[in-house]
Each structure stands twice: as structure tokens, then as C-alpha cells.
Amino acid sequence: MSTTRSHTAIAITGKGIVESIQLPTVDPIPGEVQVNVAYSTIVAPDVYMVDGSLLTKPEDYPIPLGLSVSGTVVAVGDGVPRLKVGDRVCAFTLTQRKSKGLQLKVILHHTLCAKIPDNMSLEDAVTIPDNFVTAFYTIFDQLGLPFPLQFPATTAPQDAEVPILIYGAGSTAGQYAIQILRLAGYVNVIAIASSRHHEYLRSLGAKHTIDYRVPDMADRTIRAAGGKVQLAMDCITAEGTMKRVAQVVRPKAKVALLLPIKEGDSLVPESGKMWMAVPSDKNPFGEDIKVMGVRTFLYQDNEYMKEKLMPEILPQLLKENLIKPSQIRMFNQGTFLERTLAALELVRSGKVSGEKVVVQVA
Incomplete structure (x- = not known):
């Protein structure tokens, strides 16, 4: 029985x-x-x-x-x-x-x-796990940064100084994005977050930290980058955050949005309205901007990440105490x-x- x-x-x-x-x-x-x-x-x-x-x-x-x-x-x-x-x-x-x-x-x-x-x-x-996978997948699959032959990188990438914008960097996804970029050898990360997170984000590897609430956030970001940025990751992805990111990206930039897209300006919208693609009447980006909606649940479509990311890469980073x-x-x-x-x-x-x-x- x-x-x-x-x-x-x-x-x-x-x-x-x-x-x-x-x-x-x-x-x-x-x-x-x-x-x-x-x-x-x-x-x-x-x-x-x-x-x-x-x-x-x-x-x-x-x-x-x-x-x-x-x-x-x-x-x-x-x-x-x-x-x-x-x-x-x-x-x-x-x-x-x-x-x-x-x-x-x-x-x-x-x-x-x-x-x-x-x-x-x-x-x-x-x-x-979830934010580590999200950040890794966004950086190397969606934004298309070249994956180093060894991770952590033992030599600096060709574009090590390229400005990379992380909006919502104080979020847990943003924190792991900064750490992963540092381990990959990128040294010019611009973190947009509440000022109370700035010291910690710099300790993780951010070069510049800017409060999203200051009225001249866009100007400060552009000055820090030496011009508008080519690569950006929005860890909040709401109407308001997309508008701010759109102010600081250059033509033909790549922008990764962590889906879903929320109405308003926060991670949990009061209205409950959200979208899995940018509505045409709410799109602040120019036609020449490559906007990618990140769906982390699809990360195993990347065969390398499926076989290596959690089984091998993360255990090694944890063993060497390289991830906080x-x-x-x-x-x-x-x-x-x-x-x-x-x-x-x-x-x-x-x-x-x-x-x-x-x-x-x-």
C-alpha cells in the first residue's frame, strides 16, 4: 500500500x-x-x-x-x-x-x-541568487559586455573606463550589478541611489554616486561620465525612472530595463498598473536607443550561463569571499x-x- x-x-x-x-x-x-x-x-x-x-x-x-x-x-x-x-x-x-x-x-x-x-x-x-543572476545576465547577455576569459577578470577589459550607469543602485539588484562589474574589471560605474546608500555603494565598486532626488541629477551624471552614457541599467523601471535615464543616455545607447515596467515612480505602484513592454505613449527613449526588457527567468536560454553561473562561478566567488x-x-x-x-x-x-x-x- x-x-x-x-x-x-x-x-x-x-x-x-x-x-x-x-x-x-x-x-x-x-x-x-x-x-x-x-x-x-x-x-x-x-x-x-x-x-x-x-x-x-x-x-x-x-x-x-x-x-x-x-x-x-x-x-x-x-x-x-x-x-x-x-x-x-x-x-x-x-x-x-x-x-x-x-x-x-x-x-x-x-x-x-x-x-x-x-x-x-x-x-x-x-x-x-535572484539578484546575482539578474545582474550577471543583464550585464553580459542583455547589455552585451564581453565576458572575461576568467571570472573574476585577471586583466582589464578593453573598455574598462567606459561609463556604465546603474539607476536604482541601492536596490539589491543594483548592489550585485556593481560588484559584478568590479569583478569584470570595469572601473567607471555611476550609481544613482539615495544618498544613504552612497558610502556602501562606493565600497562595492562604484566610482561616482549621485542622489536621484537632486534637481540636477542629469547634469551631475553627464559631468561624471564626461558626456552622455552608452550603457545603462534601470533596476526600478517605472515611468519616472525611465524618464531620468532617458535624459542621460546618448544616441544609440543600450538601456536594460528590469521588467515589469511600473506606472508612476516606484517599485510597487499604488495603481497596480504595469507592462511587460514600454507602451508607445510612455516611451521617453529616442528611436535610436536600444531598449531591452530583462526577463531573468530566461537566463538559462544562454547555455554558458546555464551550465556555469550557479554551478561554478557563484560557488567560487563565495569561496573566495568576493561577493557581499x-x-x-x-x-x-x-x-x-x-x-x-x-x-x-x-x-x-x-x-x-x-x-x-x-x-x-x-
Whole structure:
């Protein structure tokens, strides 16, 4: 007689409804591992899905929440290199129900997992995967900067001095973008962020830091760059932020927008309106500007990044202490569901800046 196994997950079960549910526990197939989850993260897209800003179909429910995870490998499918039972890992989860973070057990393809060193806590490790992957993919795939033969780079790239604008640099995505650019040998990063983040961003590798609220932000940016910039990454991607970026980019520039595009000027718009492409009536960029909407969930379409980024590159950087984890806003009080709801409300409030919202799972 077979017994169906199950485990607890926190999931969206309808628009605006988040509940604790039971999901079937499955074994890993070839290429996959099963991880007992210790921590996961709540990010803005979780709020978008709960509130219905990102459209979902009724048949998609239940949708477990949580993006990155950290925990311990408890089962390994056939053909998995590098990982074994007992390894501590952090991982970037994709859209499959079985891989989402806010559940006690997840199934992950091994290429989404990075083994973490013994001296790193699971709390710190969970802050890394989604923004590290986003920044790496944006810089080397979307913006098209040449990938160094070795990473970190051992020689300076040909265009090491090229000005690179990171708007919303105080966000966790912006912080990892600055670190990755430094490790790749780029030394002229212009970080646009609240002044309270400036000292920290300079310690990560930013050469110039400018407050987005100053009235002459565009002029300061252009002076720092020695002219308008060729490469820009918008880590917030709202109507207001795109307008500011558009003021400082030169003709034929490349601009990477972290999707979705939000109405207004903040990461979580009050209206809930957002788009996956720039509406023609809201596009501040000239026709000669190459605008790219970054969809991080597609990063494994890049075969090199699929095979190398999480399995090899990130573990080596962590082992050598070359990546700084984000600061943490921890939710570890109350029930699993209560912790998640409180974390969602904080992200929804827009009062998170430069921190990763982490939920203790087990």
C-alpha cells in the first residue's frame, strides 16, 4: 500500500488570497535535487502576483511564493554533478510549482543551485541568487559586455573606463550589478541611489554616486561620465525612472530595463498598473536607443550561463569571499503563514531599500 507524501507550502490560491496548503512531495528526476528549505525570499513580483498586477490564469492556482532559497540537499537524482546529500546550497527558483521557495521541500534542477562554503550562513546565502543572476545576465547577455576569459577578470577589459550607469543602485539588484562589474574589471560605474546608500555603494565598486532626488541629477551624471552614457541599467523601471535615464543616455545607447515596467515612480505602484513592454505613449527613449526588457527567468536560454553561473562561478566567488551578501530584513516570528503575510506587507509598502526580505521556512 503506497502512502502519498506531502509538505507545507505558502501559496496564492486566488487573487489576493494567500494560504498555507499541502503540496505533494515528489522525488527528484535525473538532473534534479531535492532540498529541505531553511530560508526563502519575498520580492516585488510576489506582491504583483498576489495583488493580481501580473495576470494569472485560474488554472495556475495554487502558486507557491518565494524566489531564492537556501537549505540542505536531501536527495539527488541521476546524472547530477558536484552536489551530494548533505551539501548546503542556495538556489534561484524558476516558475515551476515544485521549485518555488516558500515550501518545506523543493525540487530544483542542479544548474540552479550553488554550493555555499562552510563559513557562510544559510541566512546570508539566500539573499544572493535572484539578484546575482539578474545582474550577471543583464550585464553580459542583455547589455552585451564581453565576458572575461576568467571570472573574476585577471586583466582589464578593453573598455574598462567606459561609463556604465546603474539607476536604482541601492536596490539589491543594483548592489550585485556593481560588484559584478568590479569583478569584470570595469572601473567607471555611476550609481544613482539615495544618498544613504552612497558610502556602501562606493565600497562595492562604484566610482561616482549621485542622489536621484537632486534637481540636477542629469547634469551631475553627464559631468561624471564626461558626456552622455552608452550603457545603462534601470533596476526600478517605472515611468519616472525611465524618464531620468532617458535624459542621460546618448544616441544609440543600450538601456536594460528590469521588467515589469511600473506606472508612476516606484517599485510597487499604488495603481497596480504595469507592462511587460514600454507602451508607445510612455516611451521617453529616442528611436535610436536600444531598449531591452530583462526577463531573468530566461537566463538559462544562454547555455554558458546555464551550465556555469550557479554551478561554478557563484560557488567560487563565495569561496573566495568576493561577493557581499545583501543586508537582511528577517521574518522569523509567528507561524509560517504569519511570517509570509508580514513580509508581503512590508514589500508592498515600498519601505524596503537595499535589504533582502527573508522568511524563515524551517
